[in-house]
Amino acid sequence: MTLELRGVRKDYGGVEVLHGVDLVGRPGEVLAVVGANGAGKSTLIKILSGAQSMSAGEMRIDGEAAEFRSPHDAHARGIRTVYQELSIVPGLSVTENLLMGNFPKRRGLIDWAAAHARARELLESIGFGAIDPRTLAGRLSVARQQMVEIAKALVSEPRVLVLDEPSAVLAGSDLESLFALVRRLRERGVLVIYVSHRLAEVMELATSIVVVKDGRVIATTEPARTSESELIGLMAGRRLEQIYPDRRAEPGEVRLSVHGLTRRGEFEDVSFALRAGEIVGLFGLVGSGRSELARCVFGAEPATSGQVKVAGGDVRFRAPSDAIAAGLALVTEDRKRTGLVGGMSVLDNIGLTTMYGMRRGPLIDAARRRERVGEMIDRLSIQPAHCASMRVVNLSGGNQQKAVLAKWLLAEPRVLILDEPTRGVDMSTRIAIYRMIDDLARDGLAVLLISSDLTEVLGATDRILVMNQGRVTGELRSDRTTEDEILAHAIGQAA
Structure with a gap:
């Protein structure tokens, strides 16, 4: 799926937060969106997911005009979003969270053995097989809950997957599993829109990078044509030479x-x-x-x-x-x-x-x-x-x-x-x-x-x-x- 935004604007109560954003994503791309907090990334994600409508501008899917009035509209067109803030139901099992509304049935009743098997198969297929589908989601660590969120979005095999800070709580093998998943999705022709503050992973995964600042796209580039320090300079509007402070003196009591x-x-x-x-x-x-x-x-x-x-x-x-x-x-x-x-x-x-x-x-x-x-x-x-x-x-x-x-x-x-x-x-x-x-x-x-x-x-x-x-x-x-x-x-x- 080719997804285009042209001149997209959004205002809240007369205060405009997106000012004519242009963006193009194509099948098999990992389009990274980076920017400081308050730059407009969250609003852009909400428009792509159908959670909010644009005030002006145009969205096109495979060349045809599209307008989302709800997340259901986005789902119907093959777009799924995994937000930074978790939305799983903690009192339900992993299986129930993954297959909600889509359970296998037998004689009119939910076939739980088949449901757990389907959930396990899904988790293993995307590299998250360490998660037990029978476990209550609320008992998982935040990192594992994030992995369940991603798995839930993939149940319907979307054509566009929007990931908002997907690696924020992941480390080690979990992080490697996420990266491997993104690469597999790219090979399948899925367009992945990857929003992250971790610039090292953006440089590793992205095929193209869009920099957003103050509600505007100020640069579109590729990892081979830029560097982390240049991206930071664009995002902040200035060079940031030293990230960490100098070491302190000897500690006290x-x-x-x-x-x-x-x-x-x-x-x-x-x-x-x-x-x-x-x-x-x-x-x-x-x-x-x-x-x-x-x-x-x-x-x-x-x-x-x-x-x-x-x-x-x-x-x-x-x-x-x-x-x-x-x-x-x-x-x-x-x-x-x-x-x-x-x-x-x-x-x-x-x-x-x-x-x-x-x-x-x-x-x-x-x-x-x-x-x-x-x-x-x-x-x-x-x-x-x-x-x-x-x-x-x-x-x-x-x-x-x-x-x-x-x-x-x-x-x-x-x-x-x-x-x-x-x-x-x-x-x-x-x-x-x-x-x-x-x-x-x-x-x-x-x-x-x-x-x-x-x-x-x-x-x-x-x-x-x-x-x-x-x-x-x-x-x-x-x-x-x-x-x-x-x-x-x-x-x-x-x-």
Whole structure:
């Protein structure tokens, strides 16, 4: 299928966010769309998927005019979209999510044996065979849920597949499976529209690259004719010479220590320490137990055994509220489900963790709360600048992530745990987050940075803990190790 957009415009309430976008994708191409948060990529995806209509312009499919009034219209023309934010039903099995509305039946009833077999066959055919189709989707890691989302979109064998940040939570073999899948789809003649902030994979996978800035296409190029640094310059409007801050001085006293922490079935005998002014990376492949460890330290999940100390004193967190009171903060990996309340305003989201600390008598001091939240919006440059009254879901992905960070920084923690803090954000926002984390460390915070991005783990940290199958298999100095050495520890093959 050849898909063309000509002069596409979109406005919301008189404010135009797409200004005459032109785009052409052909069968067997991987058309990458890159741009900073707020550039208009999400709006473009919604138009392609039928979730929103264009205000002006033209869409053509194989030379014929087309107009989508709903996602159903896009599906009917062979277009499927996998959004960055997950949409699977957590209370249903993987099979039910994949085959919803299309179950095999026998004598008028669902043939579950055939359904599970069909789901397993589909997962194996696209390289995701490690997922058990009988498992409840909500019990899968975020990375595996993302893989189910992609599989669900492929059930109907689309002619155009739109992938919005498909690799944001994938690493190791899961990432390799995604890349192999994209290449197979290309060989089958499927047009893949690939939206990603990870420029290295864009350069590896794409046949052509469209750069979007401020609602306009400002460049169309190919990997052989450009470089990552040139793309960053186009996206940001300036050259970005240094991504990661300089190394910090020697750290101070121990702020958080973990001794022999175990949660049966998830991780075992984990010990480490975080010091004031230090950024420690935590790397591991999907299933290594890194996020489960973070939740346990924060009191969101109970430990089977082990000990946690804050500032040298034993603590036992029965709930996250106990951890917050002790000076800990956790930015989770899934901002949609556990970081933000989508129906609430930016003001209410940022003020959530400090609500009870801003009371005047029995009531919340609304003026003080608005002032403090406004300071955080300014400090983190959350856009648009006057967004306090906006629903947080109307912010771009990068600005939503900043709002989550602002919520926790307002609580003035002493230990900050960050689980995939740059997931789904553009390079400019990434750099702002790295510099903010560095400033916090220089101010004395102890930071644990959990990431599936090897370059990030190497560049933004002082030390790296590596996990494999629920155990810490290595502790490395960031300035004295390599990606290969980290991966060797992560797969249990270190010398």
